[in-house]
Amino acid sequence: MRLEPLDADDPRDVLRALRAALNGSGPALGLGMTTAASREVAPGTAVVVTTSGSTGVPKSVVLGRSALTSSALATADRIGEGAWLLALPAGYVAGLQVLVRSLVAGREPALLSGSFTPQAFAAAALMMASSEHGERIPAFTSLVPAQLVRLLDAAEEDATVRTALRSFAAILIGGQALPAATLERARDAGARIVRTYGSTETCGGCVYDGVPLDGVGLRISDGEVQLSGPTLADGYLGDAELTDRVFVRDVAGTRWYRTGDAGIVEDGVLRVHGRIDNVIVSGGINVSLDRVERLVRGVPGLESAVVVGVEDARWGEASVIVAPRGPALRRSEAEQLDEARAAVAEGIGPHARPSRLVLVDELAALPSGKPDRESIRRAVSALH
Structure with a gap:
């Protein structure tokens, strides 16, 4: 057709x-x-x-x-x-x-x-x-x-x-x-x-409040969230190699979509921890930017923050917090950064602490409304 x-x-x-x-x-x-x-x-x-x-x-x-x-x-x-x-x-x-x-x-x-x-x-x-x-x-x-x-x-x-x-x-x-x-x-x-x-690839949301919709299969394979069921896409137009790599079949013939997300299932509820590949190596230690971002967003005033990785002369790579300016708070920018670094140190470890906080008038966004992380990362890198 x-x-x-x-x-x-x-x-x-x-x-x-x-x-x-x-x-x-x-x-x-x-x-x-x-x-x-x-x-x-x-x-x-x-x-x-x-x-x-x-x-x-x-x-x-x-x-x-x-x-x-x-x-x-x-x-x-x-x-x-x-x-x-x-x-x-x-x-x-x-x-x-x-x-x-x-x-x-x-x-x-x-x-x-x-x-x-x-x-x-x-x-x-x-x-x-x-x-x-x-x-x-x-x-x-x-x-x-x-x-x-x-x-x-x-x-x-x-x-x-x-x-x-x-x-x-x-x-x-x-x-x-x-x-x-x-x-x-x-x-x-x-x-x-x-x-x-x-x-x-799943026709949009197919897991609601952590529970798959009827007919949707969910499994964790090597830490990766994978989904099956009638809502899966047929594949990628003109790219059979990518289709075969992302949509795989198990021994029973069930077709699964590899999301690339890390997650676990607890009491039947899916908890996604972020992208498996959204990792930087800082000082020789792997740091998940998604985990850092979740902790940073718990800091008042940083609820909409995005955390990106940039090159760093000392550590090789470092994470940077980028957040829109919000209503005036009773804490300075330095105090916000200190609070975020403390939350990350407690939740992950001192090695994962963000290096900087950059406040912007508005976060770059894709037409879908998601943060344009690549554009944000390039803008932060250009500040050096």
Whole structure:
């Protein structure tokens, strides 16, 4: 079948093309592709999502109709059915799945017009209120942590934003780990948060609050989180070698996706510790930047911080904290760094302590809303 690239700037265009791709009446949809030329893909393909992620290496993930709809149905089984608000880019899997869930449920999604702001989000959310047979239709949305933080900040002064946050039956949060302090703030504000884990290769989130959706398999192999089930992508377009390396079969023939994430399962709940390869060697000792980042985010004022590794003349490599400037605190920048270094020393060891704290007006972000870690790392390296 034919694959037709589409500019995802207008979610209405994506919705129309997606409807045809899912019911088989139109070509497969190519999102994020650098070429406008159409090409052939395997029958059953609905969408090919091309994204560079935070590593800067492009990959085109082939998502079948059955995988996308299986994901949408499993989500409905877990959190319920209702109406969805799209507040994420439609060209990325989390936004795409909001549209898929809407189509599978037979409802038109609410679309956030223009750029994301707390006020625009609140206006769109409060316009969704509707009922059916005398009962209110539950509302759902999907956000990344940075959006949630903006909403929580605004909700402290804006009652309309606060009401909007409370209006959703569930708010899915994915894309990156949600700091515990942010989760607590959200719950205190009355927002019903569901933390999701997954990737484009799993049609988005497929583990909710640490528990896999129905039909999704989960295992830890050599410390790596691996996933199976009907939501898996078919592979990578035009890259059989990468497909075979990332999607593997066990002796029983079950197909597993190697996430590249380190994690453990405790009492049936998945706990992800970060990327297996997000490690620097500082003074001859391996340091997981993800572990450092989790501890740093526990420091007041650094809840949204990103930790990156840069070259260091003394240690070879060192970690640097990069955080957006927040409200004025009663601690200096040096005191914040000291507190972060102390938390890391206690949680990991003195060898893992960050070398610096860099405050910025705004963290560089990918269109998906995730921090652009490579861009942030390059900017920090250029400060030397």
